[in-house]
Each structure stands twice: as C-alpha cells, then as structure tokens.
Amino acid sequence: MNWMHSRTRNQSGTIQAPTVSKHARVHATVDTAPDADAPPNGGLAAAMFACGLACALFGVLVVAAERSETLADGFLAMSAAVGPLSGKAIVATAAYAVVWTVLHRRLRETTVDLHRWMRASLVLVAVGLVATFPPVFLLGVH
Amino acid sequence: MLVTSLQVYLLLHIGLGVLFIHAFAGGMGTLFKEQLSPLGQRIRSISVVGVAAVAWATAFTGTWLVYPGYRAEPPAGAGTEGFPKYALLSHHSTAFWHEFGMEWKEHIAWLVPFLATAIAYAVIRHRRTVDRDPRIRRGVAALFVITFGAAVIAAGLGAVINKVAPNDFLGGIL
Numbered sequence: 001m002n003w004m005h006s007r008t009r010n011q012s013g014t015i016q017a018p019t020v021s022k023h024a025r026v027h028a029t030v031d032t033a034p035d036a037d038a039p040p041n042g043g044l045a046a047a048m049f050a051c052g053l054a055c056a057l058f059g060v061l062v063v064a065a066e067r068s069e070t071l072a073d074g075f076l077a078m079s080a081a082v083g084p085l086s087g088k089a090i091v092a093t094a095a096y097a098v099v100w101t102v103l104h105r106r107l108r109e110t111t112v113d114l115h116r117w118m119r120a121s122l123v124l125v126a127v128g129l130v131a132t133f134p135p136v137f138l139l140g141v142h
Numbered sequence: 143m144l145v146t147s148l149q150v151y152l153l154l155h156i157g158l159g160v161l162f163i164h165a166f167a168g169g170m171g172t173l174f175k176e177q178l179s180p181l182g183q184r185i186r187s188i189s190v191v192g193v194a195a196v197a198w199a200t201a202f203t204g205t206w207l208v209y210p211g212y213r214a215e216p217p218a219g220a221g222t223e224g225f226p227k228y229a230l231l232s233h234h235s236t237a238f239w240h241e242f243g244m245e246w247k248e249h250i251a252w253l254v255p256f257l258a259t260a261i262a263y264a265v266i267r268h269r270r271t272v273d274r275d276p277r278i279r280r281g282v283a284a285l286f287v288i289t290f291g292a293a294v295i296a297a298g299l300g301a302v303i304n305k306v307a308p309n310d311f312l313g314g315i316l
Contacts, residue, residue, distance in 0.1 A: 044268040044278075051260035055253050062249050081210035089205055089252050096256055114271070118281045125257065125288065132249035134242045 042107025045117035050100035052124030058092035059131025066141045151207035158200040159297045165192035166290050173265075173283040176276070183269070190265045190286075194258040197293070201255050204300075209248065212307075226307035239306045243299045251296035257289040 065072040065084045076087025130136055168189030172182050213227045222229040230240040264272055264282050272279050 039268075039270060041268060041271050044264055044271060047260045047263045051256050054256045058249070058252055058256075079206070081214075082205055083213060085205060085209065085248055085252075088249075089201070092252065092256070096259075114275070115277055118278060121260075122281065122285070125253070125285065128253050129250070129288070129292070132246070132253065134245045137249075138241075138245070 040107075040109050040111050041114050042110040042112050043104055045112045045114055046100060046103035046107045048121040049117055049124070050096055050103055052121035052128075053099050054092050054096035055128025056124040056131070057095050057128075058088055059128040059137075061088040061091060063131050063137045066137050148208070148211045151203060151211070155200060155203045155208050156300075158196050158203060159293070159300075162193060162196045162200060162293055163297075165189050165196055166286075166293075169193060169261075169265075169286055170283075170290070173279065173286055176273075176279075178273070187266055190258070190262040193286075193289070194255065194262040197255040197258040197289070200293075201251055204251060204296075205248070212244070226303070230303070230307050236306055239303050243303050247296045247299040247303070250292045254289055254293050254296070257285055257292070261286050261289065 061076065065076055065088065072084040076084040076091075078090055079086035166189070168185045170189075172178055172186035172189065175182065178186065211226075214225055216222055216225040216228055222232050227240055227244070230236045230244075261282055272282055
C-alpha cells in the first residue's frame with residue numbers, strides 16, 4: 001500500500017500529506033489480510049513462535065523435574081556441578097534453535113497472519129512465566 | 143589481595159546485569175515510538191542486540207560459573223559457612239531465600255535470552271513490519287518489557303540472596 005507512505009513536495013518545498021483516493025480509504029478499512037505488497041513476514045512469525053515454545057518447554061521441564069527425581073538427577077543433570085538446571089537450559093536452548101531453524105525455512109518466503117502467530121507466542125511465553133514461578137512448579141511437591 | 147575465580151565470575155555476572163539495564167533503556171525509549179529518526183533506528187538496533195548478547199552472557203556466567211559455587215555441598219563434618227545454598231537451608235528463617243528466591247531466579251532468568259533474541263531478530267530483520275504495524279510493534283514492546291521484568295526479578299533476587307547468604311567467597315570484595 002504505497003499510498004500510505006507516499007509524500008509529495010509542492011513547489012515551495014514543503015511536504016504535503018499523501019492524497020488518498022476514496023477507493024483506497026474504503027479498501028484500507030476493510031482489508032485486514034496480509035498486504036500483498038508487504039515483504040514476507042513468516043520469518044518473524046517463526047522467531048516469535050520458537051521463542052514462545054522455548055519458554056513453554058523450559059517451564060514444562062521445571063515442573064517435570066520437581067516431580068521426577070529420575071528426570072532431575074538423571075537426564076537433566078548434564079553437568080554435575082550445575083545439576084538439573086544445566087539440562088533444562090541445554091534442552092530448551094537446543095529446542096529453540098531447532099524449532100526456529102525448521103520454522104524459518106518453511107515460513108521465510110511466506111506472508112502469514114502475524115497477529116495470530118504473535119498471540120500464540122505470547123500465550124506460550126505466559127506458560128513459561130507461570131511454570132517457572134515457585135508456588136506453581138512446587139505445587140503438590142514436598 | 144588475591145581475587146579468586148569465584149569472585150571474578152560473580153563480579154562479571156553482576157557487571158553484565160548492569161550492562162543489561164543500560165542497553166534496555168535505549169530499546170524501551172524507541173520501541174514505543176511510531177516515527178523514528180535514523181539515529182533513533184540505530185539506537186534501537188544497538189539496544190536490542192546489546193540486550194540479547196548481554197542476556198546470553200549473563201545467563202551463561204550465572205549458570206555455569208557462579209551457580210556451581212552457590213550450590214556446592216559442604217564436605218562431611220564441615221560447616222555451611224561458604225556454602226550459600228546449605229547455609230540458607232540450615233535456618234528456617236532463611237530457607238525461603240533458597241526455596242523461593244533462588245528457585246525463581248535461576249529459572250526465570252533463562253527466559254530472558256530466549257525473549258531478547260527473538261526481539262532483536264524482529265527489530266533488525268523485520269524493521270518495516272515492526273514500524274508500520276502498531277499491533278506488532280506493541281507486541282514486541284510488551285515482550286521487551288516482560289524480558290526486562292524477568293531480568294529485574296532475577297537480578298533483584300540475586301542481590302538479596304547475596305546479602306542474606308554468608309557468601310564467604312565474596313570476602314573483601316563486596
């Protein structure tokens with residue numbers, strides 16, 4: 001939608017507001033779908049979603065580790081000095097990188113409904129935030 | 143006076159935290175603006191990349207360099223002095239700072255680099271989308287605020303825990 005950004009200079013050199021046709025105004029009010037002229041935004045959706053997924057996965061690992069000593073002291077204790085936190089960090093970071101790479105390759109040339117992807121990402125981030133709050137992940141654990 | 147490696151690690155970790163806050167300020171001041179000058183764009187880019195880089199460095203040093211010193215187990219028969227986790231847990235009045243404070247700090251801190259990286263990517267690679275779509279810009283700005291909030295919680299709890307726990311390895315430095 002170049003009309004949204006186009007500005008013209010008059011003879012005195014001052015910038016005039018863009019002229020918008022009646023048709024363009026009507027079009028602008030009803031068109032909420034991805035802009036045909038817009039650059040692909042799938043890459044942004046991929047980054048945000050991968051971030052949300054990493055946060056949620058980290059939260060799930062925190063909750064799971066409190067409920068399973070086998071998981072906490074076994075698989076997740078990748079570093080003896082750091083303990084289960086090492087596994088949670090490594091697994092979530094690896095998942096972040098893998099999911100981001102895969103999604104980026106699939107979406108980078110596409111234009112998606114970014115608002116929907118953003119909402120999903122924010123929900124996943126919220127899951128991560130809630131799950132890493134001690135009263136939540138220690139709920140029912142002695 | 144000799145400085146031990148644990149002291150160096152902790153000071154590095156704290157220094158990175160301070161850097162994080164300063165880098166955040168530039169991003170916050172520019173992410174909510176609709177129109178940005180070229181200088182504003184540059185400040186925003188440097189800020190979000192700085193926040194992401196520092197977030198990874200802080201999480202890494204905190205987890206792999208400082209945290210092992212915090213959770214180290216005292217040898218059999220030894221006291222808990224110099225072993226912060228066990229010192230906190232040995233008294234009912236201070237156990238809260240491990241069971242709530244450190245547990246929250248060590249976990250919420252790891253969400254920060256994930257969030258900061260995605261924000262930096264959005265601002266650098268999809269600047270046009272962020273600039274012209276107010277909802278997306280607000281979403282990115284909201285994530286940026288969440289990132290900062292998580293970092294402040296982690297840093298604040300770290301400061302309190304360092305005060306409460308008898309961190310003897312800090313002797314002479316702080």
